[in-house]
Amino acid sequence: MKRLTTAPNLALATLWADLLSHAGVATTVQRAYASSIAGQVPPDQTLPELWIDDEDQIHKARQLLHDLRHPVHRVWACPGCHEVIDGPFEQCWNCGHAMPPPP
Incomplete structure (x- = not known):
């Protein structure tokens, strides 16, 4: 598995993961509920992360995510x-x- 990016919130993380998965890049959301420990650790450490299963698809995933965001x-x-x-x-x-x- 390879970390693709962090998302600003869980809603966007799950939306991006679903869209990437539908495009053929198996994606999971990690740290989905880590925001509950904000205050005990730095806030940027609690953001949801997108991870892809196949490291060989990292460039495709980055391009798809860029296209989704722009x-x-x-x-x-x-x-x-x-x-x-x-x-x-x-x-x-x-x-x-x-x-x-x-x-």
């Missing part, structure tokens, strides 16, 4: 309702149309 930012106009969509979204929130393909 989604592509887009600005596009919906062809259905002309709403301007700003962010990593691929579907219009207003009418449900998909983002048009790039020109």
Whole structure:
């Protein structure tokens, strides 16, 4: 096993671990409940950690995690309702149309 990173909280740690696991990188969360001892040890020692089972997948895991943490930012106009969509979204929130393909 190899430690990938720490997460700021348990919710993000489990979300990242699930997404990595679904992408084919077996990931577990360690120190999930260590925050209960904060105050007795430094706070950064109690953050949840993501560990991958196969050390050969560390580069793939780092790239996937980077992609999850830094989604592509887009600005596009919906062809259905002309709403301007700003962010990593691929579907219009207003009418449900998909983002048009790039020109």
